[in-house]
Amino acid sequence: MRRTVPLVITFIAGVAMIVSFFVNDGTVLSVASSKVKEWGIIIAGFAVVLGTGNIVRVTLHKAKRGEDRPFKIVLLVCLFATMFLGLFFGIDKEIRSTWMNFGMFEREYNPFYWIYFNIQLPLGATMFSLLVFYITSAAYRAFRVRSIEAGILLTTAVIVMLGQIPISSAIGADKVMAWIMVVPNVAAKRAIFMGAAMGIASMSLKIILGIERSYLGGDS
Amino acid sequence: MNLAKLDRRWLYILMAVVLIVPFLARIKFPIVPSDSARAIYDAIEALPDGSVVLVSADYDPGSEAELYPMNLALFHQLGKRNLKLIITQLWPQAGPLVKDCLDKAYLPQGKVEGVDFVNLGYKPGGAVLISKCNESILAAFPEDVNGTPVSEIPVLKGIQNSKDVDFFVILSAGTPGIREWLEQCQSRIGKPMASGMTAVSAPDFFQYESSGQLVGLLGGLRGAADYEALVGREGRGILGMGPQSFGHLLIIIFIVIGNIGYLIGRRRARRAA
Amino acid sequence: MLLGLVWYQHLGLWVAAILTLAIFSFLYKDNPVYKMAEHVFVGVAAGYTLAYAFWSTFIPNLYRPLANLFSGGEIKQGELLWTWMLLIPALLGMLFFARFHPRFGWLSRWSIAFMVGAFAGLSLTGKFQTDLILQPAATFVNLNPANDGGWNSVLLINLPILLGVLACLTYFFFSKPHTGFIGVTARTGIFFLMAAFGASFGYTVMARISLFIGRLQFLFWQVANEYTHLFPPPT
Numbered sequence: 075m076r077r078t079v080p081l082v083i084t085f086i087a088g089v090a091m092i093v094s095f096f097v098n099d100g101t102v103l104s105v106a107s108s109k110v111k112e113w114g115i116i117i118a119g120f121a122v123v124l125g126t127g128n129i130v131r132v133t134l135h136k137a138k139r140g141e142d143r144p145f146k147i148v149l150l151v152c153l154f155a156t157m158f159l160g161l162f163f164g165i166d167k168e169i170r171s172t173w174m175n176f177g178m179f180e181r182e183y184n185p186f187y188w189i190y191f192n193i194q195l196p197l198g199a200t201m202f203s204l205l206v207f208y209i210t211s212a213a214y215r216a217f218r219v220r221s222i223e224a225g226i227l228l229t230t231a232v233i234v235m236l237g238q239i240p241i242s243s244a245i246g247a248d249k250v251m252a253w254i255m256v257v258p259n260v261a262a263k264r265a266i267f268m269g270a271a272m273g274i275a276s277m278s279l280k281i282i283l284g285i286e287r288s289y290l291g292g293d294s
Numbered sequence: 295m296n297l298a299k300l301d302r303r304w305l306y307i308l309m310a311v312v313l314i315v316p317f318l319a320r321i322k323f324p325i326v327p328s329d330s331a332r333a334i335y336d337a338i339e340a341l342p343d344g345s346v347v348l349v350s351a352d353y354d355p356g357s358e359a360e361l362y363p364m365n366l367a368l369f370h371q372l373g374k375r376n377l378k379l380i381i382t383q384l385w386p387q388a389g390p391l392v393k394d395c396l397d398k399a400y401l402p403q404g405k406v407e408g409v410d411f412v413n414l415g416y417k418p419g420g421a422v423l424i425s426k427c428n429e430s431i432l433a434a435f436p437e438d439v440n441g442t443p444v445s446e447i448p449v450l451k452g453i454q455n456s457k458d459v460d461f462f463v464i465l466s467a468g469t470p471g472i473r474e475w476l477e478q479c480q481s482r483i484g485k486p487m488a489s490g491m492t493a494v495s496a497p498d499f500f501q502y503e504s505s506g507q508l509v510g511l512l513g514g515l516r517g518a519a520d521y522e523a524l525v526g527r528e529g530r531g532i533l534g535m536g537p538q539s540f541g542h543l544l545i546i547i548f549i550v551i552g553n554i555g556y557l558i559g560r561r562r563a564r565r566a567a
Numbered sequence: 568m569l570l571g572l573v574w575y576q577h578l579g580l581w582v583a584a585i586l587t588l589a590i591f592s593f594l595y596k597d598n599p600v601y602k603m604a605e606h607v608f609v610g611v612a613a614g615y616t617l618a619y620a621f622w623s624t625f626i627p628n629l630y631r632p633l634a635n636l637f638s639g640g641e642i643k644q645g646e647l648l649w650t651w652m653l654l655i656p657a658l659l660g661m662l663f664f665a666r667f668h669p670r671f672g673w674l675s676r677w678s679i680a681f682m683v684g685a686f687a688g689l690s691l692t693g694k695f696q697t698d699l700i701l702q703p704a705a706t707f708v709n710l711n712p713a714n715d716g717g718w719n720s721v722l723l724i725n726l727p728i729l730l731g732v733l734a735c736l737t738y739f740f741f742s743k744p745h746t747g748f749i750g751v752t753a754r755t756g757i758f759f760l761m762a763a764f765g766a767s768f769g770y771t772v773m774a775r776i777s778l779f780i781g782r783l784q785f786l787f788w789q790v791a792n793e794y795t796h797l798f799p800p801p802t
Contacts, residue, residue, distance in 0.1 A: 080676045083659075084684035091425070091688025095482070095696075098429060108429045109649055112628070113656035114422035114685045115434060117678060119624035120660030122386075122418050126617040129609065131667065145606040152610030160618020166440065167393055183575070186618065190390045192579035193586060194615060196785065197608040198355030198387070200590040203778035206313075206541070207306045207594055209771065214305055214548040218556045226758055227765040228553075232546050234769025238516045239539040240323035252328070254766055255500050257724055261731025262763030264501040264702055265756070268732075269739050271698035278687035289683050290676050306594050313776065317783050318798075359781020360774065386619035387612075416623045421689045437627040477693030481701055493774035497767045504728070505705030507697070513770060515777035529801050534780045541776035 081284040087114070088282030129153065152193075159186045230254050305548070312544045313537045321536035322528075330503060331520035333510035334488040335371065338461060343376040345460040346453060350475065353467035354387035357492045361465050363518035363530040364490040365395045368463060370525045373403035378449050379411035380459065382435070384423065384470045386416045389439070408438075408447050415439035420470030424478040427456045462487040472499060480507055490517055572793070584790045587782055629657060706732055731759040 087110060094107035130153065137146035163169050169184050219225045236242045237251025280286035327335075341347070349368065353361040372379055379400075383389055392413065405411060414435040417423050426434040431453065432444045444450055452458065456479055464487065466472035472489045480487045486509050491499065493514025502508045512521055515538055518531030572580075589604035636642065636650045659678045666675035709725040712718045716725075737749060738756030745753045788800035 076673045076676070080680035083677055083680040084687070087681045087684030088688035088691075091422075091685055092692055094425065094429070095692040108426065108433075109652070110685070111419075111422050111426040111429070112433060113653075113659070114682070115417055115419040115426065116624065116629050116653070116656040117660045117663075117681055118418035118420070118422065119620050119628070120663050120678070121682065122620040122624075123617055124663045124666075126613045127664065127667070129613045142602070145602055148603060149606040149610040152607050153614040156611045156614030157617050158614075160615060161621060165389065165619050165622045167390070186615075187390060188575060188579055189611060190387075190615065192583045193607065194387070194611045195355040195358065195391075196583040196587045196782075197590060197604060198612070199358050199778065199785075200587045200782050201605075201608065202356040203359070203775075203782045204590065204593060206775040206779040207309060209775045210309045210545060210548065211302045211305050213545045213772070214300075214552045217549050217552065219553050223757055223761045226761040227768065228549060230762045230765030231768040231772075232549065234766050235542040235546055235772055238769070238773050239542055240325050240519075240535055241539075243326060248326075251769075253723075254762060255497065256504060257727050258731060258759045258762035259497055259766045260501045260504045261728045262735050262756075262759045263498055264706065264728070265732045265735030265739065266760075266763075267498070267501070267698045268702060268736070271694040274694050275691050275699070278691035281683060281687040282691070289679065303595065313779060314783060317780065318787070356778075359778045359784075386616050386623070389619065389623075416619060417628075418620060418624055421693065422685055425689055425693075435627075436631065439623075441627070474693075477697045478689060481693065481696040493770040493777065494767075497763065497770050501702060502697075504709070505702055507701060507705075514773050515780070516773065527801075530781070530784055533801055534777060534784065537780050537783070538773065538776050541780075542772065545772050545776075 077290070080290055081287070085282055085284065086110075088278070092282075126153070126157070156186070156189055159189065230258070309541065309544060312540050316540045317537040319536075320533065321540075322533055323535060323539065325519050325523040325532055325535065327520040327523050328517075330510040331512055331517060331524060334463070334512065335521065335524040337486060337488065337509045338371060338375070338377075338463075341375070341377060341461055344378065346378045346380065346458060347372060347461045347463065348380045348382065348456070348459045349463045349465070350382045350384060351388040351392045351465050352384040352471040353391070353465055353492075354385050355391075357467035358391060359530075359534075360492050360514045360518060361467060361490060362391055362395065363515070363534075364512055364521055365392065365465055366399045366529060367518065367521040367525045367527060367531070368465075368490070369395050369399035370403075370527055371521075373400045373405060378453075379405075380431070380450075380453070381411065381413045383416040384420055384474075385467070386418075389416055393439075407440075408442070409449055412444075412447050412449050413439040414444075421474045421478050424456075424470075424474050428479060428482055430455050456485070457483050459485060461485070464489045464491075466491045466495065468492070468495060471495075476502055476507060488512075490521070493517075577793075580790050580793060584786060587786060629653060633657075731756075735759050 090107040090110040093103055094111065097104040097107070130150065133146045133149050137143050137150075163184050163186050165184075165186060167184060167187050217224075217228055217231075219228055233247060233254060234251050236245075236247040237254075239247070242248050242251075277286060281289070338347070349365075349372075351361075351365060381392060381396075383392060396411075396413065400411065401407075407413070414431075415438065417434060419426075423434055432450070435444060437443055438447060456462075462475065462479065462485060464472045464475045466475075466489055472491055472495075475487065475489075479485075487507070488509040488511065489499065490512035491514075493516070496511060496513030496517070499508065499511055503511055512518065515531055515534050518529075519535045520531075522529045522531045586604050586607070589600045592598055593601040632650050633653055634640075636647075642650060659681055662674045662678045664675070665671040665673075706725075706729050708714075710721055710729065712721050714720070734752050734756035736756070738745075738753040738760070740753075743749055784800070787798040792798040792800065
């Protein structure tokens with residue numbers, strides 16, 4: 075039960091996807107493999123919920139141990155508030171049924187939308203914008219021409235950065251950049267992704283055939 | 295003062311100033327669109343009236359600065375044409391941003407929801423979802439974003455699956471995104487596909503443009519600026535490229551100064567030895 | 568000056584601006600204000616995603632067809648069995664949550680097994696077709712001077728690409744020692760790889776700067792301009 079059933083499920087799901095790649099003629103086999111994909115969409119939806127569930131569990135655990143308790147409480151309050159607003163009012167810009175609006179918002183503006191644009195969007199966007207400062211510091215401290223290889227890396231990086239500047243065409247940097255992107259970059263990335271594809275394809279085959287089982291965890 | 299031991303926060307302040315000053319001065323440069331951007335623009339312009347275009351918005355607030363301006367410019371172009379537009383999202387957080395782009399760039403051009411376009415909304419599953427769309431878009435998306443059953447939406451009449459789509463534009467910030475679309479959709483059905491992506495991921499996709507799997511690609515803010523120039527609308531992309539250029543120059547200067555310091559230090563160490 | 572906007576829009580601008588600055592405060596040093604904003608972000612994002620998945624997946628793809636089935640609604644011919652079988656993904660999906668129970672945790676492997684199997688099947692065929700058939704094919708097909716670019720594009724672009732791909736693949740090939748001709752080829756491969764990494768670095772710098780400019784555009788064009796009219800956004 076614990077070992078065999080998951081291996082059988084993996085095999086069926088994997089083979090269904092491979093079958094659908096080759097057969098799409100309306101026969102039972104192709105219809106079945108196509109239906110399995112609809113199941114995949116639904117199960118992926120549950121996985122999304124699982125992600126949120128995991129955050130709640132880990133946060134509760136940390137809060138119980140007293141680690142940053144006030145912050146963990148804030149996290150949980152925000153999580154449940156956003157979730158309930160979304161579940162209650164829906165996810166559209168305007169609330170569909172007006173009775174839930176309490177007359178507070180013009181044009182039935184959805185508070186869930188308000189949270190997205192005024193809390194989530196600025197926080198998410200700013201969080202990643204911090205990286206500009208770290209890359210500045212790294213450019214100053216870490217990038218050293220210690221070898222020919224490092225020299226090539228730095229030279230192409232500088233040309234690409236110059237080439238992105240709109241007026242760099244005056245010195246022809248945009249043309250050189252275009253060549254770098256289309257020749258050495260394409261050659262190396264093509265080789266990298268060909269290698270990766272070979273690795274992933276063989277790993278996938280091992281998973282489907284039940285040879286690779288580490289994703290099922292270690293015990294029993 | 296020892297430059298190597300400079301507090302990192304001075305570097306931060308310098309970078310902030312170098313970006314804020316040209317931003318406030320509204321410095322902007324003439325944009326000459328890249329061949330790649332022009333290829334996408336021309337391909338969409340060349341689509342006959344009534345063609346079906348699918349735009350998948352697979353991004354989130356973390357990449358909003360780069361992909362939202364692209365999305366806006368793209369919708370400006372699509373709004374001018376008489377095309378059928380299908381919109382999907384593989385990332386839940388793209389939903390409100392796409393809606394915003396529709397409200398600002400597409401709907402004001404007299405487009406009607408359900409007649410000219412349909413927003414099918416978000417679905418999880420990534421590769422599974424895209425692969426399902428090869429067989430049936432309608433089964434993967436039984437309703438549009440407003441809860442209308444797809445069978446009742448006029449613009450979807452005669453559209454069964456991805457093979458009925460004439461042109462794909464994928465705005466991609468990562469996984470799931472353009473790679474999944476290439477693997478599960480383009481490589482199987484061979485329809486023309488273009489992509490706007492974050493600058494971080496763009497270098498990993500030039501080989502697909504070179505092989506003809508992608509019509510063209512827009513990388514980061516420069517890509518957005520290119521597309522704004524093609525559409526003829528000055529927006530966040532073109533105005534962003536001013537400060538952006540100064541930022542690039544500062545990083546280059548930092549790399550050069552850092553290396554001069556390093557080489558001097560190495561020579562001194564050699565002499566001492 | 569309060570123009571046009573209603574109270575919750577003003578409140579929104581202020582909240583968004585304060586949260587933006589709270590995140591930037593981390594650049595000075597880690598502090599409780601940043602930490603608070605960070606926790607708000609995680610909470611809101613997780614709650615948002617769950618609500619979004621509920622309305623965009625569970626209702627249309629699972630609940631509606633099943634509700635229709637149980638309420639005796641009209642079902643398309645040949646779909647009856649498949650609609651009943653939607654109970655399978657519902658069950659498998661629910662089993663994910665068994666992992667929160669110490670005794671039944673192993674049941675969640677069933678749902679994980681489904682997802683792993685499906686993605687393995689899709690990537691096997693997808694990656695094979697994309698990166699192992701179409702990509703090598705393009706590498707050789709583009710060498711034909713009868714194509715658009717003629718000899719120019721063959722000599723300046725497509726031949727160097729072919730040589731580069733072969734050199735990089737030689738570098739990745741560890742079954743032979745990298746000496747002699749293979750050694751030289753592998754070293755050439757390293758040069759190609761370094762140029763590509765340099766290009767990636769250049770693009771990454773562009774991405775990071777753009778994100779900060781995006782925040783400047785928000786703070787000045789949307790917030791500051793609302794109250795001063797000094798920083799008009801592009802129309």
